[in-house]
Amino acid sequence: MDIPKFYELMQPVLTVVEELGGSGTNQEIAEGVIQCLDLSDEVVSHLHNPDKSSQTEVEYRLAWARTYLKNYGLLENSEKGVWAFSEKYQRGMKIEINQVLQTVRAKFKKPKKNNTNDSPEITVDPDNWREVLHQTVLSLDPNAFERLTKRILREVGFVQVEVTGQSGDGGIDGKGIVKIQEVLSYHVVFQCKRYKGSVGSGAIRDFRGAMVGRADKGLFITTGTFTRDAAKEAIRDGASPIDLIDGDDLVDMLKKLRLGVNVRMVEEVEVDCGWFEKI
Template structure:
């Protein structure tokens, strides 16, 4: 089965957000579209550019769907990454992907490139900083990646962080304790996979087997991605819970914690002319 072009995922994106109640996270929307189009794991696990990002091809094309729908005026997104309908959206309104695409092309009059189903190039791709961070992580030496993992977990609230991976400790790379409001504490073991591919359910099951009786929770970190089956396995009923952090989550954490990332806010000043005239 071929990956649907972004034009064929545009209306399903609208349908899924509507079914979610008018808003949703990127992951919720992606899962909904994948389920709606009945895309198999062999399709959803394909990476867009393995050398630069852990983003899958489906996620990449869905990102362009959201971008087009935002420029068209139907979608908006918050700083927390929640996408929702604008007032322009009306349930039952008749739309076609061709209409949306043509409208966006007219909006981008300054673009000299044509937008095709497989290469939406008329709009600048807003992920350069993500790719840069991802490349930096992949280029780290093993001991540097170990130090990064320790620092990341400590900044996220872990204490007594230890890395044990070099001893081949049953697939467990490290352990730590998470304290909640200085009252409750949870023992957590973690595993880190620094590679470009996808983590399948087998790796999750093996990790769970290694953590049994040794921790309250598990944390699996990868610079790659998790397949849908791996995600389901991590949250399977009756099994020890395992939280997942993929490459994109890792980049977001570094940005949120300001580790190797600087964020500058631009101040916009608007002069109120009529105010001065009333003086």
């Protein structure tokens, strides 16, 4: 059976992750590679070890391909199982397979050394980190903001995230599926607005009108704020509910998910002199 070797899957993995907008789940990457290489049903369904698990041989080799790309420094993965490009990756990059193999294998033959991070970091005051992060997000170009949105949604549990953004689509920028405990699935459409202003109730009504019959729920994301009327309209009785994420929520999510944000816990030691006086 002609199943691609794991190193033959590395370049297709990078291609698929780029097509997905810079990040993707294991399932999305696997489906993309299978389609990209036009693998037959026989190849795709072949099990790696039928006696021990239901993992297919393609999934097994894709796992090794991702691992090599991670150790080579082109991919990184989160606790949620979302894979994304590192800062080292450049769009459209073509890799030398032999170089990847030699570099990664040599890396594990030598004693581990402390990693040095040459990427620029900004240390901000605890009181204004929100403002710095907010301004950083606002400065992103539309394509980068689109990729960031997809990454966030995948991190919080969305699958099959797709950005549509076509004119005449009623304000719907994308869609995805939220899976709950691997049992229930909800189809969600979302709209993203990257600006400093406030979103009014009219935009919420327009968005709700566009989502009718197309999704179970709606999600409206903005780097700005929502007016009080917009917040009321989102949960109006008798209408399809729409969840809202404003600029403050967005930066909180980035901090919680550790996306572009490093949080260092500082230990505080306090001596209780009174305790010694009681000895």
